[in-house]
Amino acid sequence: MGAYETSLLTLVAINVILALSLNLITGLCGQVSLGHAAFFGVGAYATALLAKAGFGMVVTLSSALLLAGAVGLVVGFCSLRVRDDFLAIATMAAGFLFVGAVRTTDALGGELGISQIPATGLGTAYPILVIACAALTGLVCWVVKRSWLGYVFEAVSADEPAARSLGIDTPLYKLAAFTIGTALAGLAGCLYAYHLGNVGTEAFGFPVSVMILAMVVIGGMGSLWGSVLAAALLTLAPEWFRFVNDYKLLVFGLLLFAIMRIAPQGLFPWLVQQLRLLRAKEIA
């Protein structure tokens, strides 16, 4: 594999982590977030600063996870006050706040961002680490989805008052979803900072949040393989097709619209359904 392909694969793996992490919050627990890129950014900036201060990857990675999770917990408190569209707006505001704060803070590099982040020292093994992290994230999400935590998330997403009337402490569960999901986004941020060697606010703005949400919705809300598939698709398409890169938001918007119209359950569940129909036809 050439350097270009390796770099692309690393980027796909990072986006898979992002999609999976938002899928946990939005897909499984039903809490819409339009500011997910901010937590990605928190992880990336924490890594950049700490790495430049001379800390190794163990420190930067765990700090990125913890810090993004902590910020996510704070934003998660929004979800206790507002729901649905209002939560989408509140999280969007959190995203803008992050970008605005970073841009005007010299210690964070301001408009220029932070460059020359020291490498991990892993060399060519780095993409393997990123892929391993993506696999681990997948495992975490699988455990969450399979366990009673995912069960409660489904209930909260379907009907929160009904879940409360069964004695379920729904605020605690929503905060758990936000904390785990945003901590994983922080992990993606850490890996991204090392991968690129520099960070700037444009990588964590509103369009990126929309892209992550598009991955979750296109893949299929709550579907883990769907998130993986859509993350790969939406990362590779702009690389392979020039016009997609030029009109990213337009293409993603159209794709979202098409999915909503043709397969509202999402791409992966739709594919599974089509395969089943095909097999049923073959048997018949």
Add this chain to the structure above:
Amino acid sequence: MSTKLMQVRDLGVRFGGIVALNGVSFELATGELVGLLGPNGAGKTTLLRLISGAVAPGSGEIRFGGRSISRLAAAARARLGMAMSHQIVRPFRNMTLLDNVVLAAGAEITRTPWRAVATLDRKCLREAALRCLDMVGIADLANRMPSTQPLGVLKRLEVARALATRPQLLLLDEPLAGLGHDEAVRLADLIWGLNASGLTILLIEHNLAEVMRICARIVVLDNGRKIADGRAAEVMANPHVVEAYLGEGAVHA
């Protein structure tokens, strides 16, 4: 048997300018089955929602098991042993009837998220959940999705889900509405049987025949006030109650 399980004192609430409930007081003894009656808009559902914690009271106090619960959230009240079946059904539409009930039966597991994430086995409470579904007569529909089921089934699912939490006090909001005659009699029998086995029940129901058949005591609300409380036959003979129901020169309190 005559210990007080719940006391409602001088309970009142207003929505905007409308007084929905005004100075309502009554007690429930452990093991009672009480019918809560009243014309439409009398405040019955509001009273149940105040007790369950879905609505915060404007004034007054609710005590349950000897402690004041007026300030507790709905989930905390449910954990103390209250369960409610909603008048407007609220199944979790993304899971089967059985999964709806299994979740309700798993209160111990869902108490905290860390406990929930450590429990991977979703099959463990199937038997208990199936028993609850069987009690209300919909066990054979266990694997269906709520969206494919008629209202009558969803009404009974509400009751099954409430039962699965193993409550001390069951609040039922029109469980018989939408059921056919035979189904209604069967569910009323079940409610009576549950009460006979020691469960305290507060029942809102418009099906007067069934209420009179199974409830020893009846509380009547009208215009947000309690107008009668006592033995079923006596209450139904009360001229105020008859007036409230027939509407002829209704009392505007």
